[in-house]
Amino acid sequence: MATDGNAERPLFSAVSNSARQLFLLLRCISFAPKAQVQITQKGLRFSAEESQVMQGLVFLEKSLFTSYTYTKPVNENIDDDDDEDTFPIFQISLSSLLETLQIFGINDIKDRSTNHEASYGANGAFARGGAASAFETRFLGMTGMCRLSYAADGDPLRITLEETGVTTNCELTTFEPEFREEILLQRENLAQKIIMRASWLHDAINELSSTSPSRLTIAASPSAPYFTLSSNGPLGSAMVEFSKDPQLLETFQVPSRTVNTYKYSLIKSASRAMEIASKVSIRCDEQGVLSLQFMIEVEGGGVSFVDFRFVPYLSQDDEGDEEGDTVEDVGSE
Template identity: 55%
Template sequence: MSDRGVEEGPIFSAVSASARQLFLLLRCIGFADKAQVHISEEGLRFSVEESSVMEGLCFLEKSLFTSYAYNHTTARPSTPNSLDSDATGVDQPIFQISLPSLLETLQIFGLTDPNTNRPPWARDNHTAPSTAFSSNVLGMNHVCRLGYDASGSPLSVVLEEASITTTCELTTYEPAFATDIPFSRKDLALKIIMRASWLHDAITELASTSPTRLTLVARMQDGKPYLALSASGSLGSARVEFNNSKATTFAPTATNTTQSDTSPSLLLETFQLADPTAKVVNSYKFDMIQKAARAMAVATKVSVRGDAQGVLSLQFMIEVEAGKVSFVDFRFVPFVFEEGDEGDEVEDALEDDEVDHSEDDS
């Protein structure tokens, strides 16, 4: 630790009243061994990536903490070419840590609900409705203190439960990647908002065919928003369709199809295409999409966005407590197909099925 850090205090310190909230948010991006941490005045930004074609971003806003202190005067002065400096002219701290180690530390006191250890007549069964992150459901409302003293110092994690205090220091490493997967919010090809649980159910359904690719098709069909997710693999092929009048699961190898009529407000709540007359078709690695399954399972809504280059963003809104939400974002680089490649075959198959459906309705 440098003398300057001792004199001016740590670069960062924060206190959270619930270690479980931090754990469940960070577990959404827990598919990588290392997470890159970016400390700023607004909060902590955790990012992970795989093979440069997928990235997961989790931002812990300062409002999640009961106290949050960022001392920019302790950080290193910025270099002339620095891209991560704030208005004071200092570099914002960026480093890597072992994400599995951090997750293990946050759950060191266990995940069970202590209320279940009490006899049934002694349990409080008349509490107010709770979210998935409420302490009475999770049973892990331990105080968590985070600290980062100076550049190169370990990340300190202190957990407190009653009279027990556990202190862990996680080794920090040099950052491994400098930039995020580029995603142009100003040049969107599509934007769709829907229930995250429906996306989770669709991906689970499609996974049964052991697919390698997921193809997304979005267009206006008969004046109504239409979204289709299709996948094919060694065990067959399947497709899940969403529009504002029904949700249909269609498997070409099956004898029956299933569909359910649902209120339009519960399906594609928002559907925007840059060109309403165009069809948006892109394919992605299925196993990469599956890595966002944990976020799909706990989120309430998801924003599905694609830019003009085909980069896909899945932004999940997660309710951490009543009236408070956090966001976890995933970005995926699409497959680039040549003319006559498999991408055209998938699109042609969807068009053929569309014709079949119109004939059945007539």
């Protein structure tokens, strides 16, 4: 537990002028009831996992907060301030955190701008324009202040919310982390990188749901058909095909044909990010590990990123029944 000195100077404290902004970002990974939190000097890293075959990552950069303070523990000998293994990490109830952040009431954001001016640079990095986003106050109304603090290892995560003169204090119990390994995407061995509007991916995934599919197959090829999403289910099969038109696929880097299959319900779990993001970068490495990285515009003209990783079905199991399916475990590499 924290000492009196630590209580006066917590290990971490931050203030945001928008509890709604934090809520909408963290809700993107609400497919799991729990999340791991890592406090770093550059921001907060939230991660959720599903059966070692899906992970969702949200990084709340310190620029999202009006104030952000991380104090290195005095009893810890840390030589490298950038070493992630030295930063505090703990697990919390993500569902409880989301309930706390919306305690003053947050309506679902159904308005999604279809006129984003954001684009990607030549190197594949996201670049942003001045387009409207779901986070702007004209969509959300007035925003409430949120203060986060963590006194010391083992202490609860404290949350204070203030809006129109009303203050609410909450403490969330912290637990030992259950996982530390990420599902690795081999960026140096990418088999494909495609950048497109997130709303188009969202529409395609929803269209395929009509067959009640259990699996989603993603195929990319340097020749037609260039990029397809297909599904099979008890109600039939369906396929959505995208042409190579730069108006559809802003970036298309596919040296050779790739075909990988994933659990449809897991891909569907990224829908909240698809709904509010302006762009998505769809990357796949040579092992078939899939990354969906969403660029989400936030208040003040900035951007945040939400990254999902998915492990594919093993190719030899593609014809097996659902009960016998196994997936390639690359998360322990």
